[in-house]
Amino acid sequence: MDQYFDRAMPGPETQLLFDEAKRLGIGFCLGYAELVEEEGRLRRFNTSILIDRAGTLVGKYRKIHLPGHAEYEPQRSHQHLEKRYFEVGNTGFQVWEAFGGTVGMAICNDRRWVETYRVMGLQNVELIMIGYNTPVSDSLSGETETLRMFHNHLTMQAGAYQNSTWVVGVAKAGVEDGHRLMGGSVIVAPTGEIVAAAETEGDELIVADCDLDRCKYYKSHIFNFAAHRRPEFYGRITEQKGVTKGP
Template sequence: MPRILTVGAAQLGPIQREESRSSAVARMIELMRQAKANGCDLVVYPEAALTAFFPHWWIDDEAEIDSYFESAMPSNETAPLFAEAERLGIGFHLGYPELAFEDGRKRRFNTAIMVDKSGRIVGKYRKIHLPGHPEHRPDAVFQNLEKRYFETGNLGWPVWETMGGRLGMMICNDRRWPESYRVMGLQGVEMIVLGYNTPKHNPPAPDHDRLGNFHNQLVMQAGAYQNATWVVGVAKAGLEAGVDQIGGSCIIAPTGEVVAQAVTEDDELVVARCDLDLGNSYKNSTFNFAKHREPQTYGMIVERKGAVIA
């Protein structure tokens, strides 16, 4: 008997700087209701889903920076989302900037949580691969200041037993790095969910612009296939505070095939019935790590043309 987890990828259109968290949450609740009407068990929202993506701007004032962060979850503004999830009996994934007080100091992370069908937080992940730069670049069309506003995540890549499967999380730029998938793949992950805010224009490397959507899908499809897992990638898309962001939210099978994809850059729900057992044949054959993976050789150092390659 297949284990079906029906998932809704809840893409959000742009959230402008003046839009309130309450307004964004109302939009998410509408998508959650659509997801429930379509039989979904889990709805997946984007990275930093509650506000415009503030790392695109240089901000000096500490209080203003902190205003984009959540110090508690649920917060007053997100409590209705948790309440509606509990009422509907549907799980959800939410990305948000987290303000934490740990090790005797204030810390900031780019965070995501997994919430089960009872409205209970069952997992938390903090983004590890932070893109961009920490310094001010006032001449840039826009900036990517994640290295200024966030610390590197310190929770690793756990996998949680929830909603009938083994689920994991990553955030945005993590999807470009094979280690993100492989650490969870080694734990037998069956579905990875992630949100992203990805501009169409790459100021440091504009020659990459034409390939933005291709690379977005490429890395998620490769990660899904090479680790025999479902991958659900969800965008905040469209023209947001002057920054045009890609959409392309999609649900990818363990075969590496895209089975559902958004066709707009607005609020849009994409649904797929995901058989969590679909990856088993790959886990037991091509990607049987115990049989075929050779980690003992990966630390070998090879000298080639004067370079040292580890």
């Protein structure tokens, strides 16, 4: 199994990508299966790294919201064994100063969780890059393709708007192991509007001018966390309703 994991970045298979991006002056975000020795043992993470225009590593993120299951389940038309091969990431949701702004990363299922965007939003994030690899059909739910794509875009649009940030969602598309992948790559503005979108399940290039200054209005007005967010009252409301608070 470990032959599918990378111990270092760049490695023999990825060095050419780094070299060409540096030659062209292009930064990028790259996802991979990471194998690393930490705490006296080998650990495996679903990881993304952020590389700047000079080919320098800016930041690393390890996926937190691992979906699926760890053991084979015969009732499923296809397996989703991410929990078998990876452990939960230990980097947290960080942000980095890069490309003239504040940048963060997430991976696949992370995009469905409000915490992903809010933790980075509280750090004044202006651009979040998300890579995802999602089948057109779910093995158990029976959701329609239309509904699954709606949820896919809804989560990224809501996260962008409620945290006043650009969101770039890049999907793997086509057929993998006999199953179609949904595609649906988008670039979402801080208004929650999709400003560029892939239209097919084939290879496409989408582009947009992501003016980070567009984040300022919502960060300073509607979603001004310092002025309007009141976390000190959240616990009181929970106690009044008789809800058991978590750890």
